[in-house]
Amino acid sequence: MTKLLYGNPVASEIQLRLLNYMKSINKQPKIATIIVGDDVSSHKYVNMKEMASVKMGIEPLSFRLDKHITQDELIELIDKLNSDYEVDGILLQHPIPGHLNEREAFDRILLEKDVDGVTSTSFGDIAMGKNSFLSCTPAAIIELIKYYDIEMKSKHIVVIGRSSILGKPLSSALINEDATVTTCHSYTRNVEEIVGQADIVIAAVGKPKFVKGKWIKEGAIVIDAGYNPGNAGDVDYGSCLEKCSAITPVPGGVGPVTIAKLLEHTVLAAGKKAKYI
Amino acid sequence: MTKLLYGNPVASEIQLRLLNYMKSINKQPKIATIIVGDDVSSHKYVNMKEMASVKMGIEPLSFRLDKHITQDELIELIDKLNSDYEVDGILLQHPIPGHLNEREAFDRILLEKDVDGVTSTSFGDIAMGKNSFLSCTPAAIIELIKYYDIEMKSKHIVVIGRSSILGKPLSSALINEDATVTTCHSYTRNVEEIVGQADIVIAAVGKPKFVKGKWIKEGAIVIDAGYNPGNAGDVDYGSCLEKCSAITPVPGGVGPVTIAKLLEHTVLAAGKKAKYI
Structure with a gap:
């Protein structure tokens, strides 16, 4: 039975955490x-x-x-x-x-106001283990993986995409989570072969239904960070569903968690300031 | 015949470039x-x-x-x-x-004085395509690869190591060079298998003779960024030499180029300032 990694429970948990925190500021x-x-x-x-x-x-x-x-x-x-x-x-x-x-x-x-985690300084800080805001979609993906108790340490994670607000910060953050990380992109030659080795595949490429079920390893975990017109992710959901052990639906997977991370960063930014009032 | 990728001619070329530039400041x-x-x-x-x-x-x-x-x-x-x-x-x-x-x-x-490229800001800037100084050893490796006309685009490059001044900035910079990059480290489980797929292997792990000849693909290119006591690199030179198509010696490979990059960054930093005198 393939497990569906819904984003809503993850987002709800973040929101609950925030409501509690907001009482204190x-x-x-x-x-x-x-x-x-x-x-x-x-x-x-x-x-x-x-x-x-x-x-x-x-x-x-x-x-x-x-x-x-x-x-x-x-x-x-x-x-x-x-x-x-x-x-x-x-x-x-x-x-x-x-x-x-x-x-x-x-x-x-x-x-300190970069709650969406888009500055190069935030990116560098996170990669070097400092306390800035990670770009929201990568932050959401990592939160979702942890929520579902999926181990990252020593796993081979293949990230497809290298955009400045998704693929790059995600690959960096996953290396810090002790995963072995391969970053693929438009110039990658044998993407099917590389995806075929992944314990976890993360599609962040912006091309509808790009990742096919026949590419992935039996039992792999598939995270779809894409959202294309017609509610299509970057993953060919139907064919992957049969082969993987867990998958995020689109919509309703990474998306709601991304929004929750934005809210969390905003509340934390306000909270840091509130201390000094 | 395995090609030896000596660092001295690369360093000399950088120094020549610098001497010319220094005349103008x-x-x-x-x-x-x-x-x-x-x-x-x-x-x-x-x-x-x-x-x-x-x-x-x-x-x-x-x-x-x-x-x-x-x-x-x-x-x-x-x-x-x-x-x-x-x-x-x-x-x-x-x-x-x-x-x-x-x-x-x-x-x-x-x-602007971070000529060794160690700040998280320089790291973030480089990853995002901005004009700061890349950490010297990664900068040296990329300069050396380019000097010897080795293509990076679409090549699978495996980086072993994720230190803040070597493995991380190197992986980032190689992604920007259009390589498909896998970053391995101490928690990587099947490092031999992953290294075995690399078109280019870069050892930056700080363990003497870590990369063995039997791990690498026939004809791969091996870059050794290590330097351990007793003049040993991070690569088992003897066994790799037989199988690879090109390899950096230790000493005399990446080392001299690293120093030349430090000099280059220092001269460029001075030159930027000189404009405003």
Whole structure:
């Protein structure tokens, strides 16, 4: 029987932890959310994040910027939010239009407000064992794996994808969890063979139904971090379901946990500040 | 015929490049070198680095600290060197005594003076494609591979080791070079099998003669980043030599290039500053 790794119980556990923690701080956490342009998925995701924030008692401050905004205007907004004491966390939704420098914009976010874990400083800190916020989807994947008591130590984990907010920080974090980690990407030649050796396969590639059941080892664990139009993950769910021992559904797998991690980071950012009130 | 990947011609090429560049800047580069304690290898390495600096026209400023120094005293020295305009680069030789917090000390080094590439910020920057200094041994390995026209793109590279100044930044940098990268370490279970799949094996594990010839694939390329007592690398040279298509000798492989990269970073740090004189 293949085990289904649902995200909702994991997200609920995080939320419960947060509600308790929030009682101990005397500040309502606030998260600023920025979308640049009209990307439909971005608007949908951020709406979900804002609704979840409100439910948790976190106040979202929405900034919706025109797709023709200049880099200077975007940086100016981030600077304003950085210096606004009331703002605990800043979320700049990826992607932003191509004429803008996303890396520069991400890295402008103050480390202590980087609740989405997108800055290169947060990335470096986490890799070196320091206490910053890990990018939310990798953080969600690790929380989910731990929730279901899946061992990472000494396991061969294959990560497909090397994006700056998913594949790279995930591979780094998994090495720190004592896994043997292989990172694959668009230039990987024999991805089926490599996936075939994995004890745990994590698809973070952004291509619908990319990972096929025939690639994976019998009994492997499959984590699907993808979410493509038509509710399709990066994993060919049907064919993998038959062969793996456990799998995350899409939707309802990694997604809800990612949102819960964003809330958690925001509350922790507010809590750190509250100590000094 | 197995090709020997000597480091000296690579180092010479870097030094030639530097001599040309130094003509264009009006400042003598200065590097501060710090050793804490009596570690014999540390003293030997830093002496080699200082001699190479002098030969290149870089002035070394030597700081030799007692092994009982406190964290505050070490941080105070780093702060002083950070704010000294004359100092272009700071090298804090790893390892420092166990009662000190090495990560905090490394991360105290100003980003623009981090010529040894040890700060978590430099690490994060490099991983995210920004322009900081990559840790010297990983930088040397990549320079050596490129010098000998060895393709990294789409190759399966197995890195053995995950230290903060070698294995981790190396794996990250190789992913950016479009290699498929597997990172192994002390908790990796079937390291022989994994090494057996590598097109390029990089040993950075700190155990003498760890990688055996029988592990590697016929025709693989072997890079030995180790240097252990008795001139032994991390690779069992004799048995690997027969099976691989190319290998770095120890000594005389990665080592000289590592020193050349340190010099290069120091000169570049000085050059950036010189522009503003």
